[in-house]
Amino acid sequence: MTMKNFSRILTATLFTAFTSVGVADAAGGKAKKLEHQHWHFSGPFGKFDQDAMQRGYQVYETVCSNCHGLEYLSFRHLGQKGGPFYLDKCPAGIPDNIDCSNPNDNPVVKAIAANYKFQVTDGPDDSGDMFQRPALPSDRFPGPFANEQIARLANNNALPPDLSLITKARHSGPDYLYALLTGYEDTPDTVEIAAGQYYNPYFPGDMTQNMKPEFMDHGHAIEGVDVPLGGVLSMAPPLSDGMIEYTDGSPMTVEQYSKDVTEFLMWAAEPKMEARKSLGVVSLIYLVILAGLLYWSCRKVWSNVDH
Numbered sequence: 001m002t003m004k005n006f007s008r009i010l011t012a013t014l015f016t017a018f019t020s021v022g023v024a025d026a027a028g029g030k031a032k033k034l035e036h037q038h039w040h041f042s043g044p045f046g047k048f049d050q051d052a053m054q055r056g057y058q059v060y061e062t063v064c065s066n067c068h069g070l071e072y073l074s075f076r077h078l079g080q081k082g083g084p085f086y087l088d089k090c091p092a093g094i095p096d097n098i099d100c101s102n103p104n105d106n107p108v109v110k111a112i113a114a115n116y117k118f119q120v121t122d123g124p125d126d127s128g129d130m131f132q133r134p135a136l137p138s139d140r141f142p143g144p145f146a147n148e149q150i151a152r153l154a155n156n157n158a159l160p161p162d163l164s165l166i167t168k169a170r171h172s173g174p175d176y177l178y179a180l181l182t183g184y185e186d187t188p189d190t191v192e193i194a195a196g197q198y199y200n201p202y203f204p205g206d207m208t209q210n211m212k213p214e215f216m217d218h219g220h221a222i223e224g225v226d227v228p229l230g231g232v233l234s235m236a237p238p239l240s241d242g243m244i245e246y247t248d249g250s251p252m253t254v255e256q257y258s259k260d261v262t263e264f265l266m267w268a269a270e271p272k273m274e275a276r277k278s279l280g281v282v283s284l285i286y287l288v289i290l291a292g293l294l295y296w297s298c299r300k301v302w303s304n305v306d307h
């Protein structure tokens with residue numbers, strides 16, 4: 001390998017390492033363009049905001065959990081370091097021998113699990129029957145529906161997806177989630193949609209098939225009429241102003257609820273993000289130093305060889 005080739009490979013490798021963090025936009029052209037929101041957790045030094053996550057959990061618990069599960073999350077994750085209800089020391093009134101930084105002993109997490117609106121199916125017991133019991137920190141979040149069929153029956157035949165990984169399962173996940181929750185609009189006059197369906201300009205879809213016939217000509221919208229952006233989904237706008245009582249003075253608006261629940265769901269999808277990011281930064285520094293050393297030693301080794 002000549003020195004020139006070596007430098008080229010080195011540059012290419014470093015370039016790839018630094019630029020492969022880019023993200024694509026949602027929904028191939030037909031949905032409304034997402035606006036970028038400011039998120040505490042973006043960027044290489046991003047961190048989750050504990051207050052926002054706590055409020056976001058409240059939004060999930062009060063509203064979203066009625067239809068959406070969170071199957072990959074256990075209650076005790078809420079009390080892990082970096083989690084929404086992590087405590088580094090116990091609140092007053094807890095005996096000294098308890099370590100509240102341990103999620104299984106965290107009193108907030110224990111109470112959330114024990115009072116959760118759905119119980120855990122356990123068993124079989126001694127007589128072979130399954131039974132319901134209150135959740136423990138070690139349990140995963142019980143979902144709202146016993147199976148997919150029941151979920152569909154309750155939701156106009158659509159399946160509410162599990163939200164554990166939703167922010168990762170959609171392009172520009174956090175911006176998309178925020179836009180979807182805040183972006184519902186009245187159905188445009190040019191389209192007709194079935195009962196139980198709701199128009200949202202950010203939901204990926206194609207509204208051509210919903211156009212009223214008088215606005216169409218040979219499969220295309222007539223001149224001067226645009227096919228609306230976005231699509232229809234079977235989730236009614238889940239949030240409305242004032243529906244969830246915040247106790248920390250944050251605005252009780254659809255925008256704030258949506259921001260908070262996105263922060264919570266982003267954490268739920270990657271509870272170890274902060275650790276990963278700090279490791280990432282350290283590794284990059286390490287790689288840069290290593291690359292420099294390699295470059296220098298390579299020059300040294302080849303310095304007396306004729307090309």
Ligand code: HEC
Nearest residue numbers: 063064066067155158159160161166233234235238239261
């Ligand atoms: C009354 C039931 C119900 C509630 C409450 C509800 N959803 Fe949904 N949600 C649904 C259904 C049904 C779908 C599937 C819609 C479809 O595919 O047509 C859905 C779909 C979604 C999707 C997927 C959209 C996509 O790109 O496929 C997200 C994200 C979502 N909901 C988030 C939430 C959040 C966050 C909350 C709480 C603020 C919430 N939902 C509350 C029923 C609900």
